[in-house]
Amino acid sequence: MAHLDLAHRLVLAAIIVTIFSACSADFSGDSSTKISTSNTPTPLPTANQLTAQTSLPSIRVRYPASDSNPYYYQRVKYFVEILDLALSKSGRSYTLEKIDLPFMKEGRSSRYILNNTYDVHWINTQNELEQDLQPIRIPLFKGLIGWRIFFINADSQADFSAIDSIAKLRQKVAVLGHDWPDTPLFEQQRLPVKTSVSWEGMFGMLNARRIDYFPRSALEIWDERNAFPDFSISIEKDLVLHYPAAYYFFVDRKNTQLAEMLETGLNRAVADGSFDLIFNKYFAERLEQLKLKERRRIDLEVDSLPPGAPLERTELWYQP
Known part of the structure; x- marks a missing residue:
């Protein structure tokens, strides 16, 4: 019986030695097994790596x-x-899916999103x-929705060329959509508007x-200049009105997965330059033709953007 106890003790000792040796190797100086204490952050996986690694189902958008x-x-x-x-x-x-709808005002869109139409x-x-x-607070137009060029009557250019202040602009009457975000801004600045x-x-x-x-x-006016060829209207040549404004992607607040996907993807596209490649493909030529930097700029001093707008991220906003 004593002999058996000794055997058991020898086996137990061997097991302990084996375990101790394995643990020691994990904390040894071998660089292949050493726990890193470096402060260098682990690089984030690329979008392609994430796609390859994920087993999550495809999202319909x-x-x-x-x-x-x-x-x-x-x-x-x-x-x-x-x-x-x-x-x-x-x-x-x-997968992207287009929902065909009659032309509608943007103000109605929140109802369709909340009703799960899209x-x-x-x-x-x-x-x-x-x-x-x-x-998703990445300005899709780089803020250019708030850089405003005027359609005027073709024979009115001399009158507008004489405008060099908001006070003089108040002598003219604008037209805007009744539910556009711009309309209350004009009214706050006492700019006459119908x-x-x-x-x-x-x-x-x-x-x-x-x-x-x-x-x-500035992104709309060039496309619209020939919309009504029988009208005697033209693009004003000397002025640009500016105020902070932004187009964002919007989703249902409960759709956190899509919100995170869009924010992640947009930030990556801004960082790697692919966002600007698409933006410039559509708009660089017409912006050059409008010569925004050479125009007299009238700024509206208004709090036109809701809280949280990323105004400090200068790479997101257009600068002439």
């Missing part, structure tokens, strides 16, 4: 589009390309919208001389 207005559809093409870019860099598998839309941000939906529910109707008001100018973003 639905967006609205209408082919009924060719001038607005040019913007839709840009937004969809940026949406596809962001999702491709998110590290998740996805998942994401690009919208000019405002306080009420950010209370209902989740914004409103309309119709994009076509605003051009008609200008042509009929019921108003003096129709401010359009």
Whole structure:
């Protein structure tokens, strides 16, 4: 019995020695097994690596589009390309699905997102919208929705060339959409404005001389310049009105997965330059033609963006 106890003791001792030796190797000076104490962060995986590693199911992402207005559809093409870019860099598998809808005002879009008609839309941000939906705060137009060039009557250029202050601009009457975020900004600055529910109707008001100018973003005005060839209107040559404004992607607040995908993908696209490649493909030529840097700039001193706008990230905003 004593002999058996000794054998058991010898086996137990051998096991202990083996375990101790293995543990010692883990903490030895061997660089292949040593626990790192370096402060250098581990590099994040690339989007391609994440896609290869993930076993998560593909995400369906639905967006609205209408082919009924060719001038607005040019913007839709840009937004969809940026949406596809962001999702491709998110590290998740996805499919894009277009939801065909009649042309509608942006203000109605929150209802469609909340009703699950589609998942994401690009919208000019405002306080009420950010209370209902989740914004992805990367300005898709690089803030150029707030750089405004005017449509005027063709024989009014001399009058506008004489304007060099907001006080003189207050002597003119603008037209804006009745539910556009810009409209209250003009009213706050005591800039006379008439409103309309119709994009076509605003051009008609200008042509009929019921108003003096129709401010359009620097990214819109070039596409729209030939929308009504029978009207005697032209692009004003000397002025640019500026105030902070941004188009963001918006999703349902409960759709945190899509929000995270879009934010991750957009930030990666900004960082690697692919965002700017698409932006410049669509807009660089027309911005050069508008010569924003040479125009007299009138700034509206307004708090036009909701809290949280990334104004400190200068790489996100256009600078002439």
